[in-house]
Amino acid sequence: MDSLSSNYHFMYKKILFFLCFSQLAWASFSQNLPPGAASYANEGNEPLEFRTGMPNTKGSSPNVSAFRRIEDAGVDMFNGISTLKLPLYRLSGEQMQFDVGLSYYGGGVRMNEIAGWTGLSWTLDGEYQISRIVNDLPDEWYNTASSSYMSGAYRDKGYLYTAKQQLDHNNWTSPGFLGLESFDIHLLSNVATMDKFIFDSEPDEFRFALPNGVSGSFYRDHRANPNDLNGWKVKSKSNLVLEITHELHVVEYNTNNLYEIELDKWSGGSTCKIPTLFTKFIIGTPDGYRYVFGGVETALEVSRGILKFPNPSDPKIKTEAQYTVNSWKLSKIIAPSGEEVNFAYSRDKIQFQRSKELINAVKQGTNQWSTPSLEVNASITYPVYLSVIETKKQKLIFKRSQAIEKWYLALVDSGCNMSTLGPSANNNNFSFLVLRDDQQHCQYAYNYLWDSQNNFEGNLPNYNQQLDSVILFDKLSNQYVDGFKLVQRANPNHRRTLDRIFKFNFTDSKIQDNYEFTYNNIEGLPNLEAWNRDYWGFEQDGNAEPVTGCGILYELRSTTGNFAIKGLLNTIKNPLGGITEIQYEANVYSKQIKVNTTNGSVNVANNVNGNAVGPGARVKKIIQKDYLGAPDTYKEYFYTSNYPVGTNSSGLLNFDNIAIDAITGNCGNSSSTLANYSTLNQNQFTKQFKGGIINYSEVTERNADGSYTVFNYTNAENPEYRDEFAAGYGSYNVLNSSNLNFRLSSKDLDRGKMKTIRQYSSNNRLVKKTENIYQDDPLRVSDYIKSISILTLGSISSYYCLGQAEPGLGNHRAWAYKNYTYKNPLIKSIQTDYFESGPDIVSETEYGYDPYGNIASTKSKDSDGNTIVKTTKYNSHPDYDMVTSNNTASGIRKLKYQYGIKNFPVETMFSSQKPPVSGVDQPPYYLSAQLNTVNINRPMPEKKYLLRAANGLIEGTPSNTNGFFSSKISTSGTFQMDSRYVLEEEIIDFTTGNALALPKPVSVTNRQGGNYTLTWDHSGFYASSKTANVTVAEIAYSGFDGTYSGNNAVFKNGWNFNEANVQTGISFTGQRSLQAVPVSSGTAANAFITTGNVIIGKPYKISFWARSVIGNLYLANGTSATVLSLKKTGKDGWQYYEAEFIPNGTVGLVYASSGIIPINAQIDELMLLPMNAQMESYSYNTGTGNITSVNTGNGNVLLYEYDGLGRLLTVRDDAGNILKNHSYKLQNN
Structure with missing residues (x-):
């Protein structure tokens, strides 16, 4: 799950x-x-x-x-x-x-x-x-130009249309194929003989x-x-x-x-x-x-x-x-x-x-360099x-x-x-x-x-x-x-x-x-667009604008740390007046990636002069300053190997490039050379190196008390985690031996994972170590997407290669590379606790996964050497993928095929396996298990079963029918589970739901005696009451806080009343109450609210709060009516009524008044429940979700008041007496 x-x-x-x-x-x-x-160069560029x-x-x-x-x-x-x-x-x-x-x-x-x-x-x-x-090209590109040479097969097409045809074969990396592929560009001078136009690769x-x-x-x-x-x-x-x-x-x-x-x-x-x-x-x-x-x-x-x-x-x-x-x-x-x-x-x-x-x-042949052009690369976006x-x-x-x-x-x-x-x-x-x-x-x-x-x-x-x-x-x-x-x-x-x-x-x-x-x-x-920047677009030393004439072979700046922290967040002042300060420093590295185009390898080289400054900033220290003068607390970070004695940075510069792209064999002339310099060209290299610019293999976090933790990460020092040289190379009109450009297949998925965590005391004593092992299966690299990168190097002026309609488009190179999509999750974690006296304690945990990436098993060892296994079978497990014939089986199978759920834990099992004896593995014994089933009509849990076996159960087999049997859907379509499971909890029924609200649990039974019933209000979004030891058909409750017309009538929760009489602004709890319109005769037939949710002959209690009562309130019971007596007085003139009775028919309330001017009474918190039950009701501020009252019955109500920010200010009893006050001392308040 x-x-x-x-x-x-x-x-x-x-x-x-x-x-x-x-x-x-x-x-x-x-x-x-x-x-x-990945971390790239200038965004938008x-x-x-x-x-x-x-x-x-x-x-x-x-x-x-x-x-x-x-x-x-x-x-x-x-x-x-x-x-x-x-x-x-x-x-x-x-x-x-x-x-x-x-x-x-x-x-x-x-x-x-x-x-x-x-x-x-x-x-x-x-x-x-x-x-x-x-x-x-954009993957979905399909050129619709209205031109005769762009019809049928001669259209530009994106990867969506061309990939399978062009790349789904085994020779996609061969030089011959890539040489032809690199020639796949605009061939307008000889339209009749061209095979294709532009196919995105x-x-x-x-x-x-x-x-x-x-x-x-x-x-x-x-x-x-x-x-x-x-x-x-x-x-x-x-x-x-x-x-x-x-x-x-x-x-x-x-x-x-x-x-x-x-x-x-x-x-x-x-x-x-x-x-x-x-x-x-x-x-x-x-x-x-x-x-x-x-x-x-x-x-x-x-x-x-x-x-x-x-x-x-x-x-x-x-x-x-x-x-x-x-x-x-x-x-x-x-x-x-x-x-x-x-x-x-x-x-x-x-x-x-x-x-x-x-x-x-450009330098072509023996000619001098041409003057570079200042290219203004502009784009427009229509933002949303x-x-x-x-x-x-x-x-x-x-x-x-x-x-x-x-x-x-x-x-x-x-x-x-x-x-x-x-x-x-x-x-x-x-x-x-x-x-x-x-x-x-x-x-x-x-x-x-x-x-x-x-x-x-x-x-x-x-x-x-x-x-x-x-x-x-x-x-x-x-x-x-x-x-x-x-x-x-x-x-x-x-x-x-x-x-x-x-x-x-x-x-x-x-x-x-x-x-x-x-x-x-x-x-x-x-200023934006300033020239003094490095490959990644960070500010460096130098002039902000190019020199006159744009500067022949104008260089991007080398990296310094002088400007790294400029513009970064420095302090945060919090509402209590304390300050968090963040200190930064420039990135530093001691190693960098080196690509060897001669032998097609990617290597890691140590810097000749040791540590070097890299682009961007890193955090150095985070300080928390208390406004009352308490000592500062902080965490400080060190990016060196072998802390605290090491001085070499653990940083590795994840980048390599060539400053000038030069080839020989221009337009098929083996003695002709062509070279091109562009500041924009460097983006083809910054784009390739994914997973960060400077990556740190080891970082130490030191606390104010001197204790510290050392974190080690997977990085390119391990050859298995380095990017791979292009899977293939081919060219047209270029001598292969002259090419120094390159493309890589990134393996950034392998890098940046936590290898070890070592915790030290302030005296440098190792306290705890955690080691992580990942699924580095060599076969993982077979999971990739094929790509071919094509580069055309332009030549000077109007120089044409044979067969080309445009200058300088006759020098083409193509690289085949892979976009890896494999998974390499954590499969094992080893934790060692070290003690100054006594033996060290080592614990191991292994992880297994199902086909959807859910954790299907964990294995660990206890102090006796037994292997403890937790196994989880999700609804997507093959044991549940069968045609079904009963509700339980159908509910589980529908989770996947109707609702798209693959991670619902149907069965979770705990087993113990003793160490091998004389080299023979011992069978596992199942100690406990939990099984969950699902409602057939909705993706909601319905039943929870538990199985406990103090002495363990061996796995069942055809010859051992007393063993434990894991659940499954049988070939006949029925759900089968071990007969020793005991029903622990069950949702008996749900609300019907409506167009706005989903069905909600109504009656829940629990083996430990925690049976209860819920009612819902506010269109079904909030539980309005919880009653123990009853069913929903035995109770009725309303706080009258919702709306009750149409589909919302279900949230009257057993009461029948005219929703037009619900009044906003006058209430004992919540926001609304029910108006009781007076009648002249206190008979049962004149009840303004009624319910049939009673069991005839069973003792019941009815209670409510009322205000503005001029006359009498009656309990209607069947055909009779009995005057109700006041029990206590609460806040703002509200009065509490309560009566015990045995129902003999429909139950309700009547309000009779003989006053000359009829005055409506208000009714709130109307509870009806059996005497052996216990009800608790709730009111809410739906805007904040805060509970504004809790009615525990017997006239006991707690009222909660909040300020405009939703903070609790006061707790009162039903009489309005203050039980608790809260005050807040914050800025500007």
Whole structure:
């Protein structure tokens, strides 16, 4: 039922701290990403389109980039990155809950990083999405250009259409095949002889994170047919098996059925129409939950590139200018029961991203280097923002506004050839940047650019949004409850940061959870697009702008640590006045990856000069300062090997590259050389090395008392965990011996796992050690997706290779590599406790898994050497996969085939096995077991059985029928289980449910005597009473707090009354009461409320509270009526009535008054139950979920009062007397 990703958090030690808001617990459903995902270079600055050398300009919004960054970086000590989590809300549904909060990433601020809507380096937990990294063409690409040379087989096609045909064979790595594949580009000069156009050979990477903490990527399976909706493979460090399906919109050539997206409402023009795209993804998990991404156009984030004026006949117009969807927002979570959490989004104004690179510094033959061009790589995104998260009970509403922040400087002529900006005569005028027209005819971005020409003088406008507040709305009471205000920096000269957050409410003026944040030298962060950056986009030494002429062979800066901590979160002031301080330092490494293209190997080399500074920052110390003057507490981190005496960093630089890409054999001329330098080219290397930039094999966490813990991680020092050299290489018009470029098959799935944890006392004595062993089966590497990366190296000017229509497209290389998708879970953990006197204690635990990644068995040894085994059989076990013929068997089987559940534990068994005797294994003895069955009509547990065998039961066999028999569905379809099971607990029946609420348990029986009955109110969301030792047909209760018309009549819970008489605002408990309209005669026939939920002749008790009684209240019993007497007086004029009687028919209440002016009475807390039963009832504030009263019967009621922030203030008795007071001393209150 549980996976190791959620069950064994010690595997991933994280530098993680929580600032918890009062009465808001951090929940297990919060986003908790495992470490080791890929870490890339500048987001929004994707690598070259490898076929043509053109920039891939399909960008992403700052929100998506910020989200990717949390995904990319292993937020743990393996990468030295701290994270801060601020929980905001746990949104409640019926059975579902959804957590929303904020997360901070502390790994360093990149030069070109634009703040998302929650502020620089902050992300919103609760805003989940699938984000795509496009490799080559978009996978679903199907070119629809209206040109004669693009018909039938001669269309550009994405991996979805081409993978099986191109790659599902054994010679996909052969040089001959790859040489032909690398020639598969634009061959327009000889259309008649070409075999194909562009066939995509690299699957896109679709990254995801789910609210249950599971994250990873998925790829299109090269073995899948194009029409296979399930043809996806998942790469994740979670051991759970996920199911991916998609919906696709695609039109054939010259059809008009295009997918329409309204991009925004500000810039005019028609709706954008896209010919081909994935419109929806659904991720299913073994617990039966389905996560829907996209599905509606407002949940799709669209992007495209900005290019110069095109040649209308240029076929690349379709490839480069195509609108693509690179982010699918989470739109719905569906539980197996059918309950949903829904997400709504709204599209806002366009977002621009821009970067400057030097490209095409070319040396051809013996010629001098050509002057590089200053390439302005711009992209546009039509962002969508989360506006509402909605459950059955609550809404969370997100408010935003226009951001004010540092933005791109206007482009100026720096003496460079701005080749992609338009006519060279106007190369410093950004208004000449236009969008290529295409089949979609979308003019939105075009209009924005003209707006920029008129109003922004060569610069792009900034329409980025910021999140201002998050507001909770209660649907049951139809009221706003409270909210959080986010205060962000509004300074056009600074990056935008989150500076403060506090909670407000709609009842009083009090605020809570007032947190304030400060940052390291946020004012000193450079301008966007500054040149003094390293390969990964971090600030380094050097000029911010290139020298005149762009600088021949202009170099990216080498890494220093001078700027590593700039812009990072420094202090957090909490509501009590204490301060958390985070200290950082630059990353340092002593080893790095080295790729040898001669022998095709990946190695680890020690730095010649020892430790070297690496990109980005790592956390050094976290200090907690108490505002009352108590001593500081802290944790300090050391990233060295062999602490405390070692000085060498345990860091390994996960990167290698070539500065200049050079080949020989240009256009088939063996004496011709061609070399190309580009700053953008380096992204092809930063993209390959996944799993973090600097990875630390050993990290020590030291406490203030001098004790410390040493953590060791799997890393590339182990050859088994290193990336693999390309599986194959081929080329066309290139001498193989001259190639120094490379591609790798990443094995980052193996790295970043916890190897050992060693705990030491302050005097360096080893106290405890934990060792973890993973499933490193050599055969695991047979699980992969095939990919071929193709690179064309451009040549100078109008130089053509034979048979080519475009200059410099005759030098092609192709690498075959693998995207691994294997699983390598924890299979064994060894814990050793060390003592100063006495023997050490060693304990081992082994783990086994079922095909869906659920833990199926654990094995450990007791002090006598016996093996203790816990075995779990889930509903997906083969023993239950049979045609069924009874309700119990059908209920279990339906979990998988109707509800998608594969992890319900049907049977859990505990056994003990003695050590072998004379080398002979001893049989296991079953000591205890638990068996659970399921209701046939709903995915809910129904019965729980227990089996206990003090002396153990040997496993049953045909010859030993007295042994233990595990449960199964027989060949005849009936459910079979061991006859010694004893029924422990059973849900006898459920409510009928309605359109809003699911069925709820009503009567529960327990073998230990804990039988009870529940009633429900508030549309079935809250239990209103609990009564022991009765059935639901014997009682009636109402606090009159709900609505009772239509399907909600079932929540009258045995009483019959006119729901129109329920009054809001006057009540003894809760929010409502029942009005009793007076009659002139106190006869049973005049009862205003009645019930038949009684057993004739059995002693009963009726009780209630009443107010404004002018006359008499009567108990109607059958045809008779008896005056009721007052028992006690409570608060605000309410009076308590109680009577004991033996029913002889329908029971009810009558209110008779002889007053001249009839005055309605109010009735509340009406209980009817047998004398031998005990009832307790509850009232709620549905907005906060707080209980506002508990009625224990006999006139004893406790009343709970809260302030506007939901904090308990006062506890009173039924008379209004104060029993307990609470006060709060927080900032600003």
